[in-house]
Amino acid sequence: MQGSGTVNSFYIYKINFDLKITLAFCICFFTIASCRLKGHHNNGIDSSFVVKAPPVMPDSGWITLFDGSSLNGWHTYGKKEAGKAWNIDSGSIHLQPGAKNGYQTSGGGDLTSNDEFGNFDLKLEWKIAKKANSGIMIFVQEDTVKYKETWYTGPEMQVCDPDSNEDAHSFKHEAGDIYDLIASKRMSANPALQWNQVEIISYQGRLDLYLNDVHIISTGIWDDAWRKLIADSKFKDMPGFGSFHSGHFALQDHGEEVWYRNIRVHKI
Numbered sequence: 001m002q003g004s005g006t007v008n009s010f011y012i013y014k015i016n017f018d019l020k021i022t023l024a025f026c027i028c029f030f031t032i033a034s035c036r037l038k039g040h041h042n043n044g045i046d047s048s049f050v051v052k053a054p055p056v057m058p059d060s061g062w063i064t065l066f067d068g069s070s071l072n073g074w075h076t077y078g079k080k081e082a083g084k085a086w087n088i089d090s091g092s093i094h095l096q097p098g099a100k101n102g103y104q105t106s107g108g109g110d111l112t113s114n115d116e117f118g119n120f121d122l123k124l125e126w127k128i129a130k131k132a133n134s135g136i137m138i139f140v141q142e143d144t145v146k147y148k149e150t151w152y153t154g155p156e157m158q159v160c161d162p163d164s165n166e167d168a169h170s171f172k173h174e175a176g177d178i179y180d181l182i183a184s185k186r187m188s189a190n191p192a193l194q195w196n197q198v199e200i201i202s203y204q205g206r207l208d209l210y211l212n213d214v215h216i217i218s219t220g221i222w223d224d225a226w227r228k229l230i231a232d233s234k235f236k237d238m239p240g241f242g243s244f245h246s247g248h249f250a251l252q253d254h255g256e257e258v259w260y261r262n263i264r265v266h267k268i
Contacts, residue, residue: 065113065124065249066093066263076109077250078144083107085253092127092261093251095134100255108253110150112140118246119268122200125261126159130192131166132256134159135179138200139247141240150250152238155181157200157209159258161192176211180233181242184209184216195261203268 065073068091071082085108087094099106117138128134137154147153156179172180175189175196188211190196199210202221209217220226226242235241251260 062264062266064264065115066261068092068261071111073114074111075114077112077140077142077150079109082111083109083253086111089259092259093263094259095251095253095257097255097257104253104255108255110137110253111251112142112150113249116246116248117202117265117267119203120201121203121266121268122198122249122263123265124198124263125195126198127195127259128159128161128165128192129257131161131164132192132258133161133165133252133254134256134258135252135254136198136200137248137250137252138202139242139244140250141244141247147240150248150252151179151235153240153242153244154247154250155179155242156252157198159252162187162189163191176209176216178207178209178217178219180235181229182217182219184211186214186216188212188214188216201268 067073069088071086071088071093074082074086074093076083076086083105085096085098085105087096093111095105095108095111097105097108101108104110122138124136126134126136135151135156135158137150137156140150140154141147141152158173158175158177158179160173160175162175172178172183174183174187176184176187190212197210197212199208201208201210205220205222207217207219207221208215222243222245230236230242249265251258
């Protein structure tokens with residue numbers, strides 16, 4: 001009987017040990033999985049908003065905003081033409097940094113679309129130099145008397161080197177984030193000097209952002225929750241920021257090298 005008791009104790013110990021190992025594995029697995037959500041935040045998806053599937057655009061009806069060989073359809077913010085620092089490089093729009101004008105490139109400035117858009121599906125690709133920073137602005141209002149910069153009115157999808165840009169690991173300042181407003185739910189940007197695919201859909205008061213085919217942000221806009229995000233951000237003292245329902249697109253000159261290509265939009 002003493003030997004049988006020893007065997008039973010061994011099996012009980014082994015079962016408890018196995019359960020502990022299994023529990024530890026599960027904890028590690030879910031911890032790692034949750035860490036893939038940046039900072040354990042759920043800012044990428046607004047769960048209080050009833051999510052509607054973004055409209056699927058037909059193959060026809062797309063408007064090409066960059067023809068691959070010229071800057072037709074674009075100009076520097078507050079100017080009639082594009083600054084000379086913006087040029088064409090192998091079928092892409094390229095900002096060649098040089099002497100600085102403040103934080104921007106002399107002869108650069110934010111490249112702004114001639115046309116304005118409200119409900120839209122915007123697609124483009126970007127590539128950024130090491131340690132560099134840029135951004136894609138929407139709903140920009142070009143009234144330079146009221147608004148000195150594009151980002152005084154236009155929310156920005158952050159473009160930056162995800163690894164070594166000084167701002168890249170700040171909360172709500174990473175590649176794909178709506179700058180200083182909403183963190184994307186997952187880091188999906190490619191390393192510096194590699195192309196990234198972007199889709200931004202604005203439709204009936206909702207904004208959906210995709211980066212490299214990952215749905216990284218879905219949020220309501222122009223509602224109380226959106227206004228609260230602005231009130232808690234660096235834009236809180238900028239009247240009109242994020243309040244306009246249509247406006248220009250703008251590609252940011254942050255004084256660092258960046259490329260954009262395959263820019264097209266579908267009006268919804």
